[in-house]
Amino acid sequence: MQRFPLQPADDDGPVFNAPWEAQAFSLVIALYEKGLFSWDEWASQLGEQIAIAQAEGDPDLGNTYYQHWMRALEKLVASKGLSSAEEIGEKARQWHQAYLNTPHGMPVKILSADD
Amino acid sequence: MSHDHAHTEPPSDIELRVKALESLLVEKGLVNPDALNTIIDTYENKVGPRNGAHVVAKAWTDAVFKSALMEDASEAVASLGYVGRQGEHLNVVENTPEIHNLVVCTLCSCYPWTVLGLPPVWYKSAPYRSRVVSDPRGVLEEFGTTLSDTVKIRVWDSTSEMRYLVLPMRPAGTERFSEEQLQDLVTRNSMIGVEQVRLPGVEDESN
Structure with a gap:
C-alpha cells in the first residue's frame, strides 16, 4: 500500500493526532481490504479532495489531513452506493x-x- | 475525581460523522468492528506512547523539566510540542519506592492520548475498569507486576477534564544512559501504571 506525500507519518507508519483520525483511517483500510474499492480509486478521490481544500485556501500542513480523508471517504462511499x-x-x-x-x-x- | 457532567459532551462534528459512517457500515455488514479494532491496534503503538516516553525520559534526566512537569503537566508537555485539542488537563503522578500509581477511567475510557496515543483495548474493557478499584494488586499481578506489601497503590480515576500520566521509577543501572536510551525503555503500560520500567534481562527484585 503506497504512502501519500502529505500523510502525517514517521518511519514506522501513519501518525494520528486523535482517535477519530485512526477510526477514519481504519474504515478506509477495512473497505479496501474487503475489495469495495481499489487503492487507485481511493488515492484519486483523496488527492482530489486535498486539491479542493488547497484551492479553498487550506495551507494543508498535515493537521487537516484526516478532515480531507473523511470527506473523500464520504464521497467515495456515496459514489459506490454504500452510504x-x-x-x-x-x-x-x-x-x-x-x-x-x-x-x-x-x-x-x-x-x-x-x- | 468526579464526573460532574449531567450528560456526555458530544464530540466534534467530524468525530460524529466518523462515528456515523462507521455505525452505518457496520449495520450494513460492510465492515466488521473487530477488523477495525485490529487495524487500529496495529497502529496505536505508533501514535503516542513515544510522546509519553519522551516526557518520562526527559523528567528522569532534566530536574528543571521534572519540576515544571509536576507543577503543571499540561504546560510542560506542551513545551515539547504535545498539545491536547480538547482542553483537558494532564496531571503527572510519580511512582516512588513507597507509592505506586495506577490509572483507570472507571466510567468510560478517558485517556491522555496526547502523550499515550489511543487507549489499548483492555483499558476500555469493563473488567479492567471495575477490578482496578476492587483489586488493584490482582490486576497488577495479571500484568506480571508484583509489588511488595509495603508499597501503597493509588488508583487515579480519569475524567474528560483530567487525565493522568504515571511517571515510573527510573530503573537502577541506567545512570549512564542517555535520554534517548532511557526513552526506549519506557513502555506504554508503565505510563498507565500496570507495569514498572525494567532493564531488559533484569528480574523483578521483589520476586
Missing part, C-alpha cells in the same frame, strides 16, 4: 442526540437518541 451523505448526516444527528441523552460515563448508545 449516502444524507444517511451519514442523519446518523450523525442521532449520535449527537444520543450523547446529550446519556449521563456522563455511561456508554453512549444510539438507542438513547429518541428518549
Whole structure:
C-alpha cells in the first residue's frame, strides 16, 4: 500500500493526532481490504479532495489531513452506493442526540437518541 | 475525581460523522468492528506512547523539566510540542519506592492520548475498569507486576477534564544512559501504571 506525500507519518507508519483520525483511517483500510474499492480509486478521490481544500485556501500542513480523508471517504462511499451523505448526516444527528441523552460515563448508545 | 457532567459532551462534528459512517457500515455488514479494532491496534503503538516516553525520559534526566512537569503537566508537555485539542488537563503522578500509581477511567475510557496515543483495548474493557478499584494488586499481578506489601497503590480515576500520566521509577543501572536510551525503555503500560520500567534481562527484585 503506497504512502501519500502529505500523510502525517514517521518511519514506522501513519501518525494520528486523535482517535477519530485512526477510526477514519481504519474504515478506509477495512473497505479496501474487503475489495469495495481499489487503492487507485481511493488515492484519486483523496488527492482530489486535498486539491479542493488547497484551492479553498487550506495551507494543508498535515493537521487537516484526516478532515480531507473523511470527506473523500464520504464521497467515495456515496459514489459506490454504500452510504449516502444524507444517511451519514442523519446518523450523525442521532449520535449527537444520543450523547446529550446519556449521563456522563455511561456508554453512549444510539438507542438513547429518541428518549 | 468526579464526573460532574449531567450528560456526555458530544464530540466534534467530524468525530460524529466518523462515528456515523462507521455505525452505518457496520449495520450494513460492510465492515466488521473487530477488523477495525485490529487495524487500529496495529497502529496505536505508533501514535503516542513515544510522546509519553519522551516526557518520562526527559523528567528522569532534566530536574528543571521534572519540576515544571509536576507543577503543571499540561504546560510542560506542551513545551515539547504535545498539545491536547480538547482542553483537558494532564496531571503527572510519580511512582516512588513507597507509592505506586495506577490509572483507570472507571466510567468510560478517558485517556491522555496526547502523550499515550489511543487507549489499548483492555483499558476500555469493563473488567479492567471495575477490578482496578476492587483489586488493584490482582490486576497488577495479571500484568506480571508484583509489588511488595509495603508499597501503597493509588488508583487515579480519569475524567474528560483530567487525565493522568504515571511517571515510573527510573530503573537502577541506567545512570549512564542517555535520554534517548532511557526513552526506549519506557513502555506504554508503565505510563498507565500496570507495569514498572525494567532493564531488559533484569528480574523483578521483589520476586
